[in-house]
Amino acid sequence: xxxxxxxxxxxxxxxxxxxxxxxxxxxxxxxxxxxxxxxxxxxxxxxxxxxxxxxxxxxxxxxxxxxx
Amino acid sequence: xxxxxxxxxxxxxxxxxxxxxxxxxxxxxxxxxxxxxxxxxxxxxxxxxxxxxxxxxxxxxxxxxxxxxxxxxxxxxxxxxxxxxxxxxxxxxxxxxxxxxxxxxxxxxxxxxxxxxxxxxxxxxxxxxxxxxxxxxxxxxxxxxxxxxxxxxxxxxxxxxxxxxxxxxxxxxxxxxxxxxxxxxxxxxxxxxxxxxxxxxxxxxxxxxxxxxxxxxxxxxxxxxxxxxxxxxxxxxxxxxxxxxxxxxxxxxxxxxxxxxxxxxxxxxxxxxxxxxxxxxxxxxxxxxxxxxxxxxxxxxxxxxxxxxxxxxxxxxxxxxxxxxxxxxxxx
Amino acid sequence: xxxxxxxxxxxxxxxxxxxxxxxxxxxxxxxxxxxxxxxxxxxxxxxxxxxxxxxxxxxxxxxxxxxxxxxxxxxxxxxxxxxxxxxxxxxxxxxxxxxxxxxxxxxxxxxxxxxxxxxxxxxxxxxxxxxxxxxxxxxxxxxxxxxxxxxxxxxxxxxxxxxxxxxxxxxxxxxxxxxxxxxxxxxxxxxxxxxxxxxxxxxxxxxxxxxxxxxxxxxxxxxxxxxxxxxxxxxxxxxxxxxxxxxxxxxxxxxxxxxxxxxxxxxxxxxxxxxxxxxxxxxxxxxxxxxxxxxxxxxxxxxxxxxxxxxxxxx
Numbered sequence: 001x002x003x004x005x006x007x008x009x010x011x012x013x014x015x016x017x018x019x020x021x022x023x024x025x026x027x028x029x030x031x032x033x034x035x036x037x038x039x040x041x042x043x044x045x046x047x048x049x050x051x052x053x054x055x056x057x058x059x060x061x062x063x064x065x066x067x068x
Numbered sequence: 069x070x071x072x073x074x075x076x077x078x079x080x081x082x083x084x085x086x087x088x089x090x091x092x093x094x095x096x097x098x099x100x101x102x103x104x105x106x107x108x109x110x111x112x113x114x115x116x117x118x119x120x121x122x123x124x125x126x127x128x129x130x131x132x133x134x135x136x137x138x139x140x141x142x143x144x145x146x147x148x149x150x151x152x153x154x155x156x157x158x159x160x161x162x163x164x165x166x167x168x169x170x171x172x173x174x175x176x177x178x179x180x181x182x183x184x185x186x187x188x189x190x191x192x193x194x195x196x197x198x199x200x201x202x203x204x205x206x207x208x209x210x211x212x213x214x215x216x217x218x219x220x221x222x223x224x225x226x227x228x229x230x231x232x233x234x235x236x237x238x239x240x241x242x243x244x245x246x247x248x249x250x251x252x253x254x255x256x257x258x259x260x261x262x263x264x265x266x267x268x269x270x271x272x273x274x275x276x277x278x279x280x281x282x283x284x285x286x287x288x289x290x291x292x293x294x295x296x297x298x299x300x301x302x303x304x305x306x307x308x309x310x311x312x313x314x315x316x317x318x319x320x321x322x323x324x325x326x327x328x329x330x331x332x333x334x335x336x337x338x339x340x341x342x343x344x345x346x347x348x349x350x351x352x353x354x355x356x357x358x359x360x361x362x363x364x365x366x367x368x369x370x371x372x373x374x375x376x377x378x379x380x381x382x383x384x385x386x387x388x389x390x391x392x393x394x395x396x397x398x399x400x
Numbered sequence: 401x402x403x404x405x406x407x408x409x410x411x412x413x414x415x416x417x418x419x420x421x422x423x424x425x426x427x428x429x430x431x432x433x434x435x436x437x438x439x440x441x442x443x444x445x446x447x448x449x450x451x452x453x454x455x456x457x458x459x460x461x462x463x464x465x466x467x468x469x470x471x472x473x474x475x476x477x478x479x480x481x482x483x484x485x486x487x488x489x490x491x492x493x494x495x496x497x498x499x500x501x502x503x504x505x506x507x508x509x510x511x512x513x514x515x516x517x518x519x520x521x522x523x524x525x526x527x528x529x530x531x532x533x534x535x536x537x538x539x540x541x542x543x544x545x546x547x548x549x550x551x552x553x554x555x556x557x558x559x560x561x562x563x564x565x566x567x568x569x570x571x572x573x574x575x576x577x578x579x580x581x582x583x584x585x586x587x588x589x590x591x592x593x594x595x596x597x598x599x600x601x602x603x604x605x606x607x608x609x610x611x612x613x614x615x616x617x618x619x620x621x622x623x624x625x626x627x628x629x630x631x632x633x634x635x636x637x638x639x640x641x642x643x644x645x646x647x648x649x650x651x652x653x654x655x656x657x658x659x660x661x662x663x664x665x666x667x668x669x670x671x672x673x674x675x676x677x678x679x680x681x682x683x684x685x686x687x688x689x690x691x692x693x694x695x696x697x698x699x700x701x702x703x704x705x706x707x708x709x710x711x712x713x714x715x
């Protein structure tokens with residue numbers, strides 16, 4: 001039954017806003033944030049790691065509500 | 069119809085009588101709007117009565133303090149001076165932490181610890197799981213033996229490792245010097261700047277490799293035999309079978325273990341605090357130790373709250389991914 | 401699985417034997433530290449710090465004596481003037497020119513650990529069972545988000561949580577009390593309990609309760625009389641996991657308790673004798689502390705996988 005409702009909703013969403021892709025981008029952002037936090041090369045990257053992780057996490061929470 | 073078994077019957081007992089009942093229920097064949105016709109509280113009510121206490125407890129003990137911490141992170145509050153003026157200093161705490169080269173270096177101690185523990189544990193853990201999956205005689209017994217360290221208290225056992233690491237009298241140093249010939253007085257695992265980071269990695273690997281092993285083992289066992297049989301028919305070499313069947317099929321499980329160990333080691337406190345306390349100097353000062361020093365030794369509560377929020381966001385991000393992988397594994 | 405295995409996927413005898421020996425060697429090596437804890441707890445202090453480390457030694461319970469007592473140094477004349485020693489502990493202490501001055505803090509700390517671990521486990525399992533049933537059987541709005549919220553609270557770094565909790569407990573007068581620690585551990589454990597128990601309750605067929613309700617049971621009655629008895633194994637396993645966590649916990653305990661409510665993990669590292677750490681006593685305390693967990697681990701071995709994956713992997 002949940003299958004049907006998803007199919008119904010699917011048509012209203014443009015392809016680039018679907019969950020899979022956006023979720024992967026969010027995960028990549030979180031991962032990138034971690035790399036920036038941990039890397040020993042540039043202080044600037046460390047400085048912006050937190051905001052990257054924050055954006056990734058918030059984005060993940062939002063897009064996980066999007067239809068497949 | 070007989071009455072329900074009263075009191076607390078044996079599980080098997082209940083089972084059979086319940087099964088009878090289920091059969092009777094099926095025979096009636098009209099349980100459609102069942103939930104609505106049941107006497108007593110409505111399902112909606114029951115659901116909320118059951119769930120609310122847990123949510124309320126978590127709100128009180130976890131979420132309320134978290135919100136408080138967020139609020140404090142914008143101030144210069146110090147917990148040891150509760151009567152001093154609390155000034156709102158905006159994002160200054162955050163910009164100081166994230167612009168500070170010392171904190172950055174402390175973060176690299178964490179990175180070193182997290183990276184090497186995960187690398188070693190995954191490698192050793194997966195190898196062990198692969199070997200145990202050969203199902204030699206007594207494998208169940210030895211699996212249980214291997215699992216013991218991960219159940220023990222990291223603090224209490226970590227503390228005892230301090231003894232094993234003592235130069236000269238420690239067993240670990242003795243064994244190392246026995247095999248390498250280095251005089252045992254020169255192996256100072258805990259006070260040598262280049263060895264101390266490895267001393268905590270060794271203990272963590274010893275403790276948590278079984279964890280990774282157990283999850284990898286579940287992954288290997290979830291691969292159905294027929295896939296290997298098909299590969300055998302196609303004459304795929306064992307090497308190819310490993311890379312194209314075993315590893316990809318077990319990957320979600322490995323990810324699960326890696327993510328969880330990553331989260332746990334990112335916030336590692338107890339074992340490191342007892343083994344090295346962040347020393348010598350700050351070579352093993354992982355993030356949680358820095359946080360403890362700022363919050364409970366220097367009493368810079370506002371500043372440390374901001375640091376706590378930064379760590380929290382990092383863990384929360386990983387936790388999101390972890391649950392995603394968890395659901396993936398669950399559906400296998 | 402081994403029963404259904406076919407010849408093509410069955411590993412050869414040689415590969416099995418090699419695999420077996422590697423695993424056994426790893427298991428034995430990983431047991432060395434634990435063996436050493438046990439061995440050290442039965443050594444005398446001089447034996448424990450000898451070089452090379454002594455594998456063969458005359459066992460003594462001096463470590464256990466020192467664990468449970470405090471001692472003061474006395475002159476030889478004073479010790480000679482005392483009535484003859486009554487217990488073994490008296491005797492060994494006097495040989496080191498000391499007399500037993502009283503009980504150490506280990507026993508009260510151990511009792512604290514017991515009270516806090518059992519108290520919080522009971523509360524967590526109680527709340528967890530109710531919530532797990534709720535999530536398992538009813539359509540709860542935002543169920544997935546609530547479940548994630550519950551799990552994420554367990555993932556928070558303990559030190560990060562400890563800062564506001566410390567302030568909160570200071571205001572409420574809960575710092576260094578058993579009640580405060582029980583509340584805190586309940587909150588941490590309830591997340592594990594909900595996730596694990598949801599898995600166990602999901603496995604109990606709904607038809608059982610539906611049948612009971614057709615017979616005129618209310619939802620509550622069917623929960624208590626049908627679901628609970630079926631979930632006993634799951635509840636027991638969950639309880640042991642919660643117990644082990646609360647028993648082992650160190651970070652909160654070391655930051656939020658200092659005296660009356662201190663548990664054993666922050667206490668054991670502070671056991672010191674004359675001239676540094678009294679390793680046999682520390683080892684004795686560690687042994688006493690670890691034995692219950694060893695027993696539980698063996699009891700739990702079939703459920704471990706479930707426990708560490710929050711109920712997701714059931715084998």
